[in-house]
Amino acid sequence: MSDEMKVNPVRAKELLENITHVTERIRAVNKTGKNVRLIAVSKLKPATDILALHTATPPVVHFGENYYQELQEKAQLLPRSIKWHFIGALQTNKCKPLAEQIPNLWSVSSVDSTKKADNLEKGRKALVEKDGAESIQEKLRLMVQVNTSGEENKSGVEPGDAAALCKHVLENCPHLKLAGLMTIGAIARSQATTPETENEDFVCLRETRDRVAQELGIAKEQLELSMGMSSDFEGAITMGSDEVRVGTTIFGQRPPKKDAKVKEDTEEVKK
Numbered sequence: 001m002s003d004e005m006k007v008n009p010v011r012a013k014e015l016l017e018n019i020t021h022v023t024e025r026i027r028a029v030n031k032t033g034k035n036v037r038l039i040a041v042s043k044l045k046p047a048t049d050i051l052a053l054h055t056a057t058p059p060v061v062h063f064g065e066n067y068y069q070e071l072q073e074k075a076q077l078l079p080r081s082i083k084w085h086f087i088g089a090l091q092t093n094k095c096k097p098l099a100e101q102i103p104n105l106w107s108v109s110s111v112d113s114t115k116k117a118d119n120l121e122k123g124r125k126a127l128v129e130k131d132g133a134e135s136i137q138e139k140l141r142l143m144v145q146v147n148t149s150g151e152e153n154k155s156g157v158e159p160g161d162a163a164a165l166c167k168h169v170l171e172n173c174p175h176l177k178l179a180g181l182m183t184i185g186a187i188a189r190s191q192a193t194t195p196e197t198e199n200e201d202f203v204c205l206r207e208t209r210d211r212v213a214q215e216l217g218i219a220k221e222q223l224e225l226s227m228g229m230s231s232d233f234e235g236a237i238t239m240g241s242d243e244v245r246v247g248t249t250i251f252g253q254r255p256p257k258k259d260a261k262v263k264e265d266t267e268e269v270k271k
């Protein structure tokens with residue numbers, strides 16, 4: 001698997017320093033002492049970057065990807081011990097193959113329709129039936145994406161529609177675990193977020209979560225909040241986030257999609 005992939009030690013050191021710094025910032029702002037999950041968002045970055053972090057001590061386990069094809073390729077190249085999160089805009093017709101073909105897909109954080117949930121359910125069911133239940137012990141986690149900013153170009157359900165979708169998953173998708181709610185939020189609000197300010201998107205997601213829990217008759221602690229990215233993760237944690245998704249601060253600026261490579265060009269000169 002990884003024999004053909006060489007981790008550049010200078011790059012590995014840089015990535016480790018970056019993620020250690022993020023972890024320290026999370027710890028500094030996390031007053032409740034609850035466990036805040038850090039997803040290293042590796043989209044458009046080479047597989048060797050992921051391998052560098054995953055083979056470190058302690059290993060980084062949670063990685064987030066946005067593109068179906070790219071995740072497929074990376075999942076095939078990289079160890080099964082990685083827990084993949086699909087966090088990007090998801091096409092309905094890609095849901096079944098996504099859930100069926102990537103056994104270590106751990107979470108899909110961007111579900112905004114019953115059709116997508118149903119197709120993920122079909123895919124995960126097919127995988128369990130094919131692989132046998134022993135190798136797939138956990139349900140595939142699903143988060144409902146909420147459009148908290150009301151921007152037309154943002155995906156996600158309206159806050160008022162979140163409960164119905166959550167209920168659908170609980171009642172109709174036995175191979176999926178309803179893990180919580182996710183938002184991206186407006187860029188301007190995100191950039192204005194400091195550890196002290198209250199980002200309206202985060203307020204909205206938290207209120208939506210509380211209302212959904214009440215409507216469904218479950219404890220609100222059962223529904224996680226996935227909110228916070230490079231520019232606003234500290235503010236998100238202050239507001240009660242359980243999971244932050246950080247890319248640029250760990251991996252640096254992303255290349256344009258057309259220039260991104262899963263496998264880097266080898267730097268060694270062939271003899």
Ligand SMILES: *Cc1c(COP(=O)(O)O)cnc(C)c1O
Nearest residue numbers: 041087229230231245246247248
């Ligand atoms: C790209 C992306 C992130 C990471 O963004 P950064 O600003 O690079 O940290 C987080 N969440 C989602 C849904 C994304 O698409």
